[in-house]
Amino acid sequence: MLTNRINEIKKSNYIKSILVLVSGTAFAQAIMVLVLPLLTRLYAPEDFSILAVYAAILGITSVSACLRLDIAIPIPEHDTDAANLLAISLISSASISLLAGVLVFLFPHEIARLTAQPELIHYLWLIPFGIALSSSYSALQFWATRKKRFSTIASSRMEQSISGASTQIGFGWMGYTPLGLVLGQILSSGAGIIRLGRSAFSQDQATFKSISLSEMRRLFKAYDSFPKYSTLDALANTIGIQLPIIIIASVALGSEAGCLMLAMKVLQAPLGLLGNAIAQVYLARGPSEYREGNLAEFTSKTLNGLIKSGAGPLIFAGIVAPDIFSLVFGEEWRRAGVLAAWMTPWIVLQFISSPISMVMHIVNRQRLMLGLTLWGLFLRIGSVAAAVYLDSAYVSECYALSGAFFYIVCFRVFTVQAGVGGLKYISTMKGTIPLICGWAILGITFSYIFSGLN
Incomplete structure (x- = not known):
C-alpha cells in the first residue's frame, strides 16, 4: 500500500510541481532564517x-x-x-x-x-x-x-x-x-x-x-476587474498589514517595530517556504479544475495538505518562541519572541488560507474579495488605533489578535467560494486534530523543560 502511495505521488504533476518549488524555496528560506x-x-x-x-x-x-x-x-x-x-x-x-x-x-x-x-x-x-x-x-x-x-x-x-x-x-x-x-x-x-x-x-x-x-x-x-477591484484589494490588504507597523514605530518606545518585524520574519518563513509554493501551483492548476467542475475537491485536498504540513510546527514554534528567541538572537530580542507567540494564531490561519485565496481570482469574485479586504483594513487599523488610545503598551498584541480574527473570516469566505463545506469540511480536518494536538503538547513540554533549565 505504501508503494502504491509513493507511485501515486511520483505520477502526480501537482505534487511534483510543489516539491520543485519547495526544494528551491526551502534553500532560500533556510538562508534567510x-x-x-x-x-x-x-x-x-x-x-x-x-x-x-x-x-x-x-x-x-x-x-x-x-x-x-x-x-x-x-x-x-x-x-x-x-x-x-x-x-x-x-x-x-x-x-x-x-x-x-x-x-x-x-x-x-x-x-x-x-x-x-x-x-x-x-x-x-x-x-x-x-x-x-x-x-x-x-x-x-x-x-x-x-x-x-x-x-x-x-x-x-x-x-x-x-x-x-x-x-x-x-x-x-x-x-x-x-x-x-x-x-x-x-x-x-x-x-x-x-x-x-x-x-x-x-x-x-x-x-x-x-x-x-x-x-x-x-x-x-x-x-479590467483586476485593476478595478484587485488593485484596491491588494492595497487594502497590504496597508492593513504594513500601516500598523508604521503606527507602532511612531508611537511605541524603543525598538518595538524592530522586534515585531523579527517575529514576523521568523514566523512567516513557512509561508514563503510552502504556502507561497502551493499558492503558485494552485493558481496554475485551479482554472482548469474549475472548468472541469473539480475545484471543491482540489481545494479540499490542498487545505488538508496545508493543515497537516504546517499548522502543527507553527503552533510548536509559537509556544517555545520567547525562550528560543532570547537564546538564538540575544536577550534583547526576547520581546520579539513574546510577540511571535501572540502572532501564532494569525500566522497559522494565514498559512492555511492564503494559498487558496487565489480562488477569488479563479471564480472572478474580485469585488467580494475587495469588500473582505477593506473590512480587514478597518479591523486592523481600528484595533491598533484603539490600543494606542487606551494603552499603547499593548498595541502590538492587539495588532496580532486582529490579524487572527481577519483570517478566520477569510478562511470561511475562500472555502465557500471554492465549494468546500459540510462534509468536505469534515474530510479536510480528518486526521489533522491529533497531529496538531501532538505538536502543541510537544511545544508545552519543551517550554517547561527550557524554563526549568533557566
Whole structure:
C-alpha cells in the first residue's frame, strides 16, 4: 500500500510541481532564517525598526504597481493573451516606479516626518528601485507559473536569498547600518528578475511577437476587474498589514517595530517556504479544475495538505518562541519572541488560507474579495488605533489578535467560494486534530523543560 502511495505521488504533476518549488524555496528560506542570528548581532534593534518602516512603505507601493494584472497572467486560455497582460504589467511597473521616484525627490522630508523616522530620509531614494524590481519580478514569476517553469522560479528565489543575505551580512560587517538591511531587503524581493527574464525571452520570443498596443487595450478591458477591484484589494490588504507597523514605530518606545518585524520574519518563513509554493501551483492548476467542475475537491485536498504540513510546527514554534528567541538572537530580542507567540494564531490561519485565496481570482469574485479586504483594513487599523488610545503598551498584541480574527473570516469566505463545506469540511480536518494536538503538547513540554533549565 505504501508503494502504491509513493507511485501515486511520483505520477502526480501537482505534487511534483510543489516539491520543485519547495526544494528551491526551502534553500532560500533556510538562508534567510539562518543568517538572522548573525544579523541581530551586526545590527541594533533600532536598525530593524528603520527596516520595518522602509519595508512597509515598499510593500504598500509595490503590491499594486502592476495593477494586479500580473495575477491574471496564468488565467487566459491562450498564451498570446497572457503575453499582452505581461507587457501591460511591466509597463505599469515602470510607470509607478517613476512616479514614486518623483514623489521621493520632491517630498523626502514630509515622508520621513509622517513615519516618525528621521533617519529614513537617507534611504528613501531606494524605494523606486525596490518597486521596479519587486513588481517586475512578480509579473515574470506569474509568466513562469503559467508556463509551469517551477524549477526556474525556485532557482530565482535561491538567487534572491543569497544576494539579499550576503549584502546584509557584508554591509553590516563593514558597519554600514542600517543601509545593508535596506539593500538586502530590495535584493531579496527582486534579484531573481534576471533569471526569469532570460528564461522568458529565450523560450517565448515567438509568443511575445503577438504583443501590440491594440491587443493590450483589448486585454486591459477584458480583465479590467483586476485593476478595478484587485488593485484596491491588494492595497487594502497590504496597508492593513504594513500601516500598523508604521503606527507602532511612531508611537511605541524603543525598538518595538524592530522586534515585531523579527517575529514576523521568523514566523512567516513557512509561508514563503510552502504556502507561497502551493499558492503558485494552485493558481496554475485551479482554472482548469474549475472548468472541469473539480475545484471543491482540489481545494479540499490542498487545505488538508496545508493543515497537516504546517499548522502543527507553527503552533510548536509559537509556544517555545520567547525562550528560543532570547537564546538564538540575544536577550534583547526576547520581546520579539513574546510577540511571535501572540502572532501564532494569525500566522497559522494565514498559512492555511492564503494559498487558496487565489480562488477569488479563479471564480472572478474580485469585488467580494475587495469588500473582505477593506473590512480587514478597518479591523486592523481600528484595533491598533484603539490600543494606542487606551494603552499603547499593548498595541502590538492587539495588532496580532486582529490579524487572527481577519483570517478566520477569510478562511470561511475562500472555502465557500471554492465549494468546500459540510462534509468536505469534515474530510479536510480528518486526521489533522491529533497531529496538531501532538505538536502543541510537544511545544508545552519543551517550554517547561527550557524554563526549568533557566
